[in-house]
Amino acid sequence: MSILLHHSQTTSLIILLSSFFSLLKFVSCDSNSQNHPLHYIHHYCSQEYNLTDNPGFHDNVDILLSDLTSKSSGSSFYNSTAGDDHEKVYALYLCRGDISSQVCHNCIDHAAQTLRENCTDFQDTTAYYEECMLRYSNHSIFATEQELPFRFWCSVKKVSDNATSDFNQRLTKLMGWLVDNAAFGNTTPIHFSTGEANTKTGDNGTSWLYGLMQCTPDITGSDCQKCLKAAIGSYQEFCAERMWAMILAPSCQLRYNTSPFMKTEKPAMPKSSTDGK
Ligand SMILES: *[C@@H]1O[C@H](CO)[C@@H](O)[C@H](O)[C@H]1NC(C)=O
Ligand SMILES: *[C@@H]1O[C@H](CO)[C@@H](O)[C@H](O)[C@H]1NC(C)=O
Ligand SMILES: *[C@@H]1O[C@H](CO)[C@@H](O)[C@H](O)[C@H]1NC(C)=O
Ligand SMILES: *[C@@H]1O[C@H](CO)[C@@H](O)[C@H](O)[C@H]1NC(C)=O
Ligand SMILES: *[C@@H]1O[C@H](CO)[C@@H](O)[C@H](O)[C@H]1NC(C)=O
Ligand SMILES: *[C@@H]1O[C@H](CO)[C@@H](O)[C@H](O)[C@H]1NC(C)=O
DSSP, X not given: OEEEEEEETTEEEEEEXXXXXXXSOEEOOSGGGTTSOEEEEEEEEEEEOOTTTOHHHHHHHXXXXXHHHHHTTTOSEEEEEESOGGGOEEEEEEEOTTSOHHHHHHHHHXXXXXXXXXXXXXXXXXXXXXXXXXXXXXXXOTTOOOOOSOEEEEESOBOOGGGHHHHHHHHHHHHHXXXXXXXXXXXXXXXXXXXXXXXXXXXXXXXXXXXXXXXOTTSOHHHHHHHHHHHHHHHHHHSTTBSEEXXXXXXXXXXXXXXOOOOOSSSOOOOOBOSOO
């Protein structure tokens, strides 16, 4: 039994978890997604507005969400706008770099539904799934690095005391390599980086550390680096020595775990060992 820590700027929730990510709701939907259940993580709504004052905004949200959902069967990232002036909506989605287009489409479909149902009266919203992220706003969010608001989740279980220094050292090294690769590497898709390193967690001698980082492809390499460095600062502050952690921000995300968590669907997971075997 481990515990999931959830941080949302002003509140900290502690939620019981039976195993890694098992709390994250399994949204098992259409029959064709049976083998690829989606994992809802979180949604965020801000900037409440009066629907009666700006009905056009709501209509434009609907149009955009449908547009993005249809684009998601052919692309892992897309940005678009609808409307003009105070009714203008900006939206984008990003699918995790290692998932298939079918899962991406399914994920955006559900993320759109989550925002429709839960953020109706808001003008700045984001839905996070393990497999994808979908945002819309009344101001431009394109090509703009945004590290806030971020959320973090981590295991309550820490690595054992005698292993922390080795763990921290290797994790820091892995994270440093992943940032550079996500920001400036020639990755496919762009700004998507995964890697692994071995470490001693103390529980069972040597184990592997798995890491993943991704930025939205519309930001520059140095903005990607900036966002991910902030995410590293966040896990170091809030998730120090935890067996796994996940930081989600509008422009980037970071995860690591001592158990494998990445899909090996399509394209195959680009493995890069950053440390000795
Ligand atoms: C977005 O909406 C918020 C709240 O409704 C409002 O305060 C803000 O001025 C709007 N921004 C733009 C660029 O229209
Ligand atoms: C929304 O605006 C309408 C018309 O301007 C007003 O009558 C109504 O009270 C407002 N609703 C809220 C919740 O502020
Ligand atoms: C998507 O964002 C880019 C900036 O990254 C912008 O140049 C482009 O116009 C946007 N696409 C649409 C359809 O708004
Ligand atoms: C959010 O939307 C989903 C539909 O995607 C719904 O099942 C869920 O109950 C909603 N959550 C909240 C907190 O309203
Ligand atoms: C750390 O201590 C535990 C027992 O407390 C032991 O089982 C484990 O092998 C030790 N790990 C290392 C890396 O020394
Ligand atoms: C250690 O790892 C081995 C191989 O993965 C596994 O069979 C064994 O159950 C593990 N032991 C503990 C205490 O986790």
